Amino acid sequence: MSDNLGRGEALPIFIGNVTKTYGKVFALDDVSLDVKQGEFMTLLGPSGSGKTTLLMVLAGFTRPDHGSLKFGDREVIRTPPHKRDVGMVFQNYALFPHMNVAANVGFPLKLRNVSGPELAERVEGALETVQLGGYGERGIDQLSGGQKQRVALARAIVFEPRILLMDEPLSALDKKLREHMQIELRHLHDKLGMTTVYVTHDQREALTMSDRIAVINHGKLMQLDEPRTIYDFPANTFVADFIGESTFVPVSVSGGKVSYDGTALQTATTPDGAGKYNLMMRPERLAFVSGKKPKDVNVFKGTVSELVFQGESFLMYADLSDGTQVAVRGATQKDAMANVPEVGAAVSLGLHKDDTVLIPDTGDLPA
Amino acid sequence: MSVADILHPGAAAAGDAAPNADGLKADAALERMKLFGLCSPALLLVVVTMVLPVVWLFYLSFLSDEGTFSLEHYERLTASKAYARIFWTTFKVSILTTIICVAIGYPLAYFLAQLPKRAAALCMITVLLPFWTSLLVRTYAWLVLLQRKGLVNTWAIELGLWDEPIKIVHNLNGTLIGMVHIMLPFLVLPVYGSMKAIDTDFVKAASNLGASPVKAFWKVFFPLSLPGLFAGALIVFVLCLGFFVTPAVLGGGRVIMVSMSITDTIELFFNWGAASALGVVLLVMTLGTLFLASRLLNLDKILGGGGGGGGH
Numbered sequence: 001m002s003d004n005l006g007r008g009e010a011l012p013i014f015i016g017n018v019t020k021t022y023g024k025v026f027a028l029d030d031v032s033l034d035v036k037q038g039e040f041m042t043l044l045g046p047s048g049s050g051k052t053t054l055l056m057v058l059a060g061f062t063r064p065d066h067g068s069l070k071f072g073d074r075e076v077i078r079t080p081p082h083k084r085d086v087g088m089v090f091q092n093y094a095l096f097p098h099m100n101v102a103a104n105v106g107f108p109l110k111l112r113n114v115s116g117p118e119l120a121e122r123v124e125g126a127l128e129t130v131q132l133g134g135y136g137e138r139g140i141d142q143l144s145g146g147q148k149q150r151v152a153l154a155r156a157i158v159f160e161p162r163i164l165l166m167d168e169p170l171s172a173l174d175k176k177l178r179e180h181m182q183i184e185l186r187h188l189h190d191k192l193g194m195t196t197v198y199v200t201h202d203q204r205e206a207l208t209m210s211d212r213i214a215v216i217n218h219g220k221l222m223q224l225d226e227p228r229t230i231y232d233f234p235a236n237t238f239v240a241d242f243i244g245e246s247t248f249v250p251v252s253v254s255g256g257k258v259s260y261d262g263t264a265l266q267t268a269t270t271p272d273g274a275g276k277y278n279l280m281m282r283p284e285r286l287a288f289v290s291g292k293k294p295k296d297v298n299v300f301k302g303t304v305s306e307l308v309f310q311g312e313s314f315l316m317y318a319d320l321s322d323g324t325q326v327a328v329r330g331a332t333q334k335d336a337m338a339n340v341p342e343v344g345a346a347v348s349l350g351l352h353k354d355d356t357v358l359i360p361d362t363g364d365l366p367a
Numbered sequence: 368m369s370v371a372d373i374l375h376p377g378a379a380a381a382g383d384a385a386p387n388a389d390g391l392k393a394d395a396a397l398e399r400m401k402l403f404g405l406c407s408p409a410l411l412l413v414v415v416t417m418v419l420p421v422v423w424l425f426y427l428s429f430l431s432d433e434g435t436f437s438l439e440h441y442e443r444l445t446a447s448k449a450y451a452r453i454f455w456t457t458f459k460v461s462i463l464t465t466i467i468c469v470a471i472g473y474p475l476a477y478f479l480a481q482l483p484k485r486a487a488a489l490c491m492i493t494v495l496l497p498f499w500t501s502l503l504v505r506t507y508a509w510l511v512l513l514q515r516k517g518l519v520n521t522w523a524i525e526l527g528l529w530d531e532p533i534k535i536v537h538n539l540n541g542t543l544i545g546m547v548h549i550m551l552p553f554l555v556l557p558v559y560g561s562m563k564a565i566d567t568d569f570v571k572a573a574s575n576l577g578a579s580p581v582k583a584f585w586k587v588f589f590p591l592s593l594p595g596l597f598a599g600a601l602i603v604f605v606l607c608l609g610f611f612v613t614p615a616v617l618g619g620g621r622v623i624m625v626s627m628s629i630t631d632t633i634e635l636f637f638n639w640g641a642a643s644a645l646g647v648v649l650l651v652m653t654l655g656t657l658f659l660a661s662r663l664l665n666l667d668k669i670l671g672g673g674g675g676g677g678g679h
Contacts, residue, residue, distance in 0.1 A: 091568075
């Protein structure tokens with residue numbers, strides 16, 4: 001192997017028509033997806049959606065039925081894993097228990113014939129990057145979960161791969177540490193500039209860290225967009241339901257006009273064509289309206305059926321006039337809470353027209 | 368205890384720095400007693416069937432033919448070169464058997480560990496099946512196969528592999544073939560167990576970091592499977608040291624191991640003292656081996672033992 005293997009600029013990834021079946025089940029169903037140079041791309045989906053399979057195809061551990069995979073200009077679909085030169089952080093870290101921290105981090109360097117002072121220097125450098133300088137002599141079982149995670153990361157970046165893969169690396173950490181690491185990983189990505197593909201089932205994690213999110217379900221790519229677009233304008237009910245909270249209210253569409261329960265609605269986008277549509281209501285985008293109807297706001301009338309205090313926010317369920325139950329979420333400052341109506345009271349809910357988003361009804365509405 | 372304490376026991380307890388401490392301690396002690404009671408039958412069995420015979424063995428070995436204390440049996444062991452040769456043979460056969468078992472058993476266990484669950488279970492049965500067959504039957508079966516006019520010689524000559532019947536039984540070769548066959552499961556099982564306990568992600572990680580399949584095996588998989596290999600090899604070696612039936616039948620009197628020498632001493636010379644001395648020396652040597660091995664097995668700790676726990 002040449003000395004400069006794996007060092008250099010980040011590489012874009014081109015995934016073309018990749019299909020993987022297990023018996024009759026499609027783990028990946030004709031997935032095509034491009035990751036830009038230096039981009040932080042998250043594969044997001046429920047368990048069994050195929051996101052991990054796709055990552056394993058990228059790493060070379062799963063052989064797809066057909067398809068193309070390019071790192072830069074190089075077609076690598078038939079390249080064995082050890083020649084792909086991508087860094088990877090495994091879900092359970094996969095740190096070698098028979099080696100100490102320095103030997104783990106130095107492992108990929110030794111395979112690339114780095115030795116002596118350069119080896120020690122680069123190992124220590126990688127450990128410092130993940131804020132574990134001086135931990136080289138520790139044994140793996142002497143580390144906490146968060147430290148193991150950092151060592152796994154150091155081992156994946158020490159040989160300066162141009163692509164970094166991460167398989168739910170934070171899922172074993174507790175919530176506080178996880179949220180801290182999300183920010184830290186993102187900063188690290190910005191610093192190192194590697195093209196990163198990150199797998200998670202945690203939608204908040206995906207929204208926090210990613211440049212773009214690829215939502216995957218049943219082996220198919222459901223939507224590929226920036227976090228805000230994914231959240232504000234989901235392409236279908238699956239994405240709308242999986243990311244964030246939402247309730248769906250059936251609306252009637254005719255001649256480009258949208259109405260609910262006989263009242264015309266102002267919407268952010270006009271639906272193209274007829275068909276069935278649902279109005280997506282994000283609980284936190286609904287606000288209480290009293291008095292005159294404000295400009296550019298659609299108003300829905302209902303009755304409060306349940307009210308729950310959840311700490312940083314409250315959650316209210318209200319029954320609309322046609323029986324649809326919608327969720328409302330709001331902050332819990334004292335003066336805000338004073339305005340929250342009690343259970344059984346009538347309530348008027350306002351939704352700004354920019355937040356009034358229609359989703360085509362594909363018949364797979366979540367129960 | 369004051370009247371107030373009797374009237375308000377709760378209040379008194381609350382006043383203490385450690386409420387209910389004595390009661391909880393008594394409960395714990397009672398629980399320990401009960402658990403000890405549960406294991407006492409097993410303990411008794413071990414003492415009667417293991418400890419007492421060994422003590423008796425020691426006692427006999429220090430008894431002269433006249434019934435007085437003496438070291439004569441041990442003196443004879445050190446004086447005669449024949450005994451040294453017997454112990455040397457015993458260790459040689461045991462070491463060779465262990466080495467061959469490792470050479471055959473490790474790849475076999477590796478192969479089994481790579482198979483899908485069902486196929487592995489099926490193959491494991493073929494490994495275990497001889498294990499469940501009588502030792503004597505298997506040993507005599509080898510005799511039938513290996514003797515001068517046996518199956519192996521006749522077929523080999525007909526196939527033209529060799530011209531004259533070769534001696535593969537009633538010597539060291541036959542003994543080793545039989546012993547390896549019988550000992551193999553004792554090696555394969557712990558090695559298989561420790562291999563199955565190795566997370567496949569370790570090998571994947573090695574490969575992702577740039578290790579070829581061969582390198583990933585030697586740098587990651589093999590070290591992690593070592594604890595199981597040590598355990599299996601140790602079991603085989605220790606069992607070999609005391610092995611009797613197979614070397615007696617397949618060795619044809621040319622391979623004399625300590626166990627056979629003990630039988631002769633008792634059956635031919637009725638010399639319990641001398642036999643006991645042989646037994647004691649073998650026992651001490653076996654314990655010595657175990658001690659050395661346990662020192663070596665501290666490698667287990669150094670190696671982290673992460674993947675190897677399953678074999679023990």
